[in-house]
Amino acid sequence: MTAPVPRPAEGDAPSPLRRIVFGLGAALVCLVLVGLGTWQVQRRAWKLDLIATTEARVHAAPVPAPSPPVWAGIGPGDAYRHVTLSGRFLHDRETLVQAVTDYGAGFWVITPLRRDDGTLVLVNRGFVPGDRREPAAREAGQVEGPVTVTGLLRLTEPHGAFLRSNAPAQNRWYSRDVTAIAAARGLAEVAPYFVDADAAPNPGGWPVGGLTVVSFPNNHLVYAVTWYGLALMLAAFGLFRLAGRPAGPSTGGPTRGQSLGE
Template identity: 75%
Template sequence: MSEPHRPSGGGPSAPAPSHSPLRRVVFGLGAAFVFLTLLGLGTWQVQRRSWKLDLIARTEARVHAPAIPAPSPADWNLVGPDDAYRHVTLSGRFLNERETLVQAVTDYGAGFWVLTPLRREDGSLILVNRGFVPGDRKDPASRPAGQIADAVQVTGLLRLTEPGGAFLRSNDPAGNRWYSRDVAAIAAARGLTETAPYFVDADATPNPGGLPIGGLTVVAFPNSHLVYALTWYGLALMLGGFFAYRRFVRREGRSNGE
């Protein structure tokens, strides 16, 4: 019996299956969701930028305003973020024997902030960041002129407490190792009562002997929101352009009978 005749391999191939309408709809909805999400992220960054610019303006106004008395005990519970960097003044006597050294890095290099309690006439205490000392001058005996015993007046910036420690480094009160200016923890470690919930960064008024060095407060707020907004909007534009191009190519193909 003869073999059945098979057509030679030169005939037309079967047409490729087209994408189903459901698949196109799902793909389009997914792309639309991503596009709207990118637009939303860009708009959110624009709003964040407006908020940050307002924060910077309000902070600068507090920094450069005339100094006012530091909040008294009756007002301590009212101190909040809107008081950060407020220009304040206070007077009293330093409790030099209870100073605390907090690790710091400044334009002068690595060293320590010197936080010293100041007792006011009403008996209340406020931690004052008197300024920076290098590592080789951390011992108060190496800077005796700066250990002021007389009554003083301090002008500076009100700062909010910094609880816990620094990035990846927790404060160790038992070991007397401090990485942030945690007012409550420092007060507890030094046996201080009636202590304000904030501290004050002293200004650049020179201390006797030149140490500590005050006036090193850095008032800066990262503001990259415009860059982020342009990035999100740019991605949305690229995505929209990609689908517009695909639609144009598809229409051109149909008009050419492809």
């Protein structure tokens, strides 16, 4: 008679200590996931409030652009305010900042505007393509004399763009850095913000204003659902593991090497 081949023993039930450690670990991770989900819910509420506040500013009636007494207090709460200002453009001090718009690649035309009190505000007059970068190619748009500009107040954009730093010495600009542009053009008494001009047409059609993109990504609900979903899945898996019992060794049926008749 052939000796029976022993079957491999199946896993025993986990010890109480292992069950406690597993349960505490799973509970801790679940709490972290729920916390992340709740944080995203709070972020979503903040983002929705920001969007509503910004929309209200953009569509409000224009107010005078901030004057020197309040410059020190300019901050995020002033961004995208609808403002108006008057003065004369200093076209000989304009700066071209690289831009990509619905019109393609080109430049923002940033021109200082001198107000009656002698202070300066940088105005983003709008977009020009590469073949219009030279003032002579858009001479009609180089308006002389008193002008009134209406647009959106924007906060300075220091240093440059992603992976691209402004290079004032080479006259290469990737962001509208008010302080750096003012220094490079020898300007004093410059407002700490700039103004994006609205879509009022310029003579000759260039620059094209009114291209400010007011958009805030809002994916917080997706992130919240993801974190909460992971927490729920982990909780379900943990309960299944803690409540389950592995089956013991089977005692029914013949072993290998035995016949049904034995």
